[in-house]
Amino acid sequence: MRVALQVTCVNDAMFPDTGKAVVRLLRRLGVEVDFPQAQTCCGQPMVNTGYLDEAVPVVRAFVDAFAGYDAIVTPSGSCAGSARHQHSIVADRSGDPALVAAVAETGPRTYELSEFLVDVLGVTDVGAYFPHRVTYHPTCHSLRMLGVGDRPTRLLEAVRGIELVDLPNATECCGFGGTFALKNADTSVAMGADKARHVRDTGAEVLVAGDNSCLMHVGGMLSRQRAGVRVMHLAEVLATTEDTEGGSSGPAVGERAGDRA
């Protein structure tokens, strides 16, 4: 099986540790992923803002980069949703039958990480170790567009040392919504404030989700509140083992971005 990692533009540029975690995790499970260097973005920022023509070359770049792979794994419910449900809209708009055919190939082969682990690899215990109090936010696109269901929580429940606590009103949107966070910043923040409150109510130390963009929003609010809760992508929790966790301090604590080579 040829497996490609679609790291996503947000993770590539802002959260490389998530991409590294996916590589490490899948390698541990015996899957060598390729990183097709031609990949860029799934086109969602353009599509969801209404710029369909602008999304055409981006979707074209996506299908070109991932042509021929049996599975495309992405640590984002939102980007998987974009490939599976929105690329056809863009392709139709382009009027190019070749692009229509190409997205029909890549779309169904695109898996969000938890789907790939549970459905394709058939694992829920990935051998992770994460001794922290954690709560999980199911992001809207993974929940409603993809229907990942309880896959992420099944994966988390199997993590050794974890103390997983339920998030109140978990299925309610965090308020990120892509350009919504900027175009309707006030409403977005009002929604994020409630999400942050629910997170704080759990007493968790770490908020986990499958989309770094939502985490950037809620995490940004929690940080502004000095709430003492950090956010972490599901992949990074699942990639952590007793070797990498190295005791109790948790990954990345005290490490500044500038210190990283």
Place this chain on the structure above:
Amino acid sequence: MSGTFVGMPAFPTAAREALADTQLRRNLAHATRTIRDKRAAVVAEVEDWEELRVAGAAVKEAALRDLATHLETLEASLVAAGATVHWARDAAEACAIVASVAHTHGVDEVVKVKSMATAEIGLNEALEAEGIAAWETDLAELIVQLGDDLPSHILVPAIHRNRAEVREIFRRRMGDVGRPAPDDLTDEPAMLAGAARAHLREKFLRAKVAVSGANFAVADTGTLVVVESEGNGRMCLTLPDVLVSVVGIEKVVATWSDLDPMLRLLPRSSTGERMNPYTSTWSGVTPGDGPQEVHVVLLDNGRTRALADDVGRQALRCIRCSACLNVCPVYERVGGHAYGSVYPGPIGAILNPLLNGVADEQTASLPYASSLCGACFEVCPVRIDIPSVLVDQRAAVVDSHRGDRVPKPEAVAMKAAAWTFSSAKRLARAERASGLAGRVLGRFSRTTLPGGRAAAGRLPGPAAGWTGARDLPAPPTESFREWWDRTDGGRDGSAR
């Protein structure tokens, strides 16, 4: 008598004001959550709910596919049953028809059963201009009318008011337009309802002409259906001699049996009830029983425009249950007024641009009034894929500006992003620049995210929209792509 949505600012501005209204926030959070939970509980009781949704969507879809035929059948059945059928292309035509019926009978007042279509066309204001008072008889609609207010919910137009506010409105205003509220009025729901009942009873018994809408119009039998919970509708539909019903053309269903899934879907979705309390059906005139003169105004007002939209036409399936409003996290926080229309919430965010186009700024802001979380689609009893229509309407907004001589900054930014994202080389170059920024920020940042990563605090310019309330992680010094290149995908041993 009541306010108007004309001149409302675009959604982000209106929302900002609404978000600061603490009473509104509290009332709405409480009310939407209560209805939401009630709905969830009664929907869970129905084993084949999903099949029912599919059936409901199919009924409406079939009716829309052959709309012209069904409308002609409806007209023929209505006429055969003794009704007079009028066709109205727009709001002005519809209002003029209702006014002329009222004038014919020489009345200066009509009673109304709450109707979205008559609110949409601004009938009350139009009648007022003709010297005819239109009395709303639905409790929530009465509260809105007496309070010189605007409706903020499809089902519960006064959802933004709590009972203390309702008491105030009744005490101050009822006496101006009829029987005053009792002196000892408290904010007990039963007492408030009693005051409304006494006030309205007078109007019901006096009125010669009633105005209604309809939830469904059955083509083969010429039957109109009104679904309500208070019984005021039944009074309007049976007491006065003359009844005028304003019905959007998308309300038609082909046959009587098509009502079956609809009447099962609607009460559970809207009020969270298993069965609807008052369902009135009438087919034209029944001699000696009920209104002896029945008019039906079939209203287009943008519906054929919406019907012509391949993606958006599904919005015409809407049965106005308001489930999408009650689950919407945006609606819950900003309320209905911010949408600037009698159709607020997720359905309003698509229906208004579909009916009216996106030429004006306020309407063009509505498709963006959503985080695309999809909760609306999940509950919609007729399976309207609201998020997809929202995205499609955003595209309509963008396309309407493609000819602009000076493109909007957003359009420039999107073009630049598309240019960058269509080539991995260009993206890598952009990431190297952001890595440099990350290095600088990492050194000088005074903000540290929980977990230790450097962050940007408040930034000026366009970034302020983000950093006004949210810290922003500093870009990493090395992108994933650079790491992969440098370490051969971590295979050189440096997994981090």
